[in-house]
Amino acid sequence: MRVLGIDPGLRVTGFGVIDVIGQARHYVASGCVRTPSDATLPIRLKSIIDGLFAIIDEYRPQQVVVEQVFVNVNPQSTLLLGQARGAAISAAVMRDLPVAEYTALQVKQAVVGHGKAAKEQVQEMVKRLLSLEGYPQSDAADALACALCHANHHGSLVQGLAAKGFRIKRGRLA
Amino acid sequence: MRVLGIDPGLRVTGFGVIDVIGQARHYVASGCVRTPSDATLPIRLKSIIDGLFAIIDEYRPQQVVVEQVFVNVNPQSTLLLGQARGAAISAAVMRDLPVAEYTALQVKQAVVGHGKAAKEQVQEMVKRLLSLEGYPQSDAADALACALCHANHHGSLVQGLAAKGFRIKRGRLA
Numbered sequence A, B: 001m002r003v004l005g006i007d008p009g010l011r012v013t014g015f016g017v018i019d020v021i022g023q024a025r026h027y028v029a030s031g032c033v034r035t036p037s038d039a040t041l042p043i044r045l046k047s048i049i050d051g052l053f054a055i056i057d058e059y060r061p062q063q064v065v066v067e068q069v070f071v072n073v074n075p076q077s078t079l080l081l082g083q084a085r086g087a088a089i090s091a092a093v094m095r096d097l098p099v100a101e102y103t104a105l106q107v108k109q110a111v112v113g114h115g116k117a118a119k120e121q122v123q124e125m126v127k128r129l130l131s132l133e134g135y136p137q138s139d140a141a142d143a144l145a146c147a148l149c150h151a152n153h154h155g156s157l158v159q160g161l162a163a164k165g166f167r168i169k170r171g172r173l174a
Helices: A041-059 A075-094 A104-111 A119-129 A138-163 B041-059 B075-094 B104-111 B119-129 B138-163
Strands: A002-007 A012-021 A024-034 A063-068 A099-103 B002-007 B012-021 B024-034 B063-068 B099-103
Touching (some): A002 A041, A012 A138, A024 A041, A024 A138, A041 B075, A063 A104, A063 A138, A099 A104, A099 A138, A099 B041, A104 A119, B002 B138, B012 B041, B024 B138, B041 B075, B075 B099, B099 B138, B104 B119, B104 B138
Parallel strands (some): A063 A099, B063 B099
16 A cells, blocks of 8 residues: 655645555655745645645555644634645545545654654654655655554554454455 | 636535626626535545536636635634635636635625625625626625626726726737
């Protein structure tokens, strides 16, 4: 299963692609889509979508994961972030990809083990879990963490079903 | 010039299409895109985009206008509205259409004459200005009001340029 994690933002949208094979997670790619800072909102949203389309078309993920964002203290920032998030999800659904959502708490618990981890701890664990040589950029690390979180939840879902006596055969319950 | 006005919302997205010919404004179409209330956020955003694509492909507007939304008192609502707005703008820019934005104040001033008009006054003036037989649904009326506002601003821009000695010929300054 190939998973694309997205950490949406109006200025910088991080992305991270991993392959999930049983309990193994393999790094495929990560980076950022940056929008022109002097552009209007519609142009910025278009550059987020165009960037994500290029990533989806190149890496062909089967699942997309987007972090459920914090509601910011500043309502105007919340609105801007909501619009960027709307554009990012739009890009995924326009390519007919299923989109999963996790809270920041779930993502941090999945990769660091507790929900109050700092950004640096997320970067450190993403580097270790994916055997990276260097630290990924902060937004890219968050996107990879989302993808890792989804891999774990997907895994534990399968294990949970197995414990209940179900088996999954060719993607269907048997 | 054909203008598509959009009043985005996660549950109901109003739309209105008008033709602007000199000082005349002609009603073309209006209505709502409703999203399935039990669906996930990504599915709802997809239905907004699919609905707007169908409208754009049928009516082929040259300009899209989206109202700049109020920042809601409830931050969670602001985030949801932001996401719906992001999806609506995404639909327009994916069809390579220019998107103009006006505040609710500008829209109300343009159609009612003052910025504190009630929803019913907007509906009433939209009905009169476009010689409609009945009242359009509230979200559709807001979308038509956006389109009318843009027509006026576009008009006054042209008049302003004319006053400065410029002429517009085939869409270019001459």
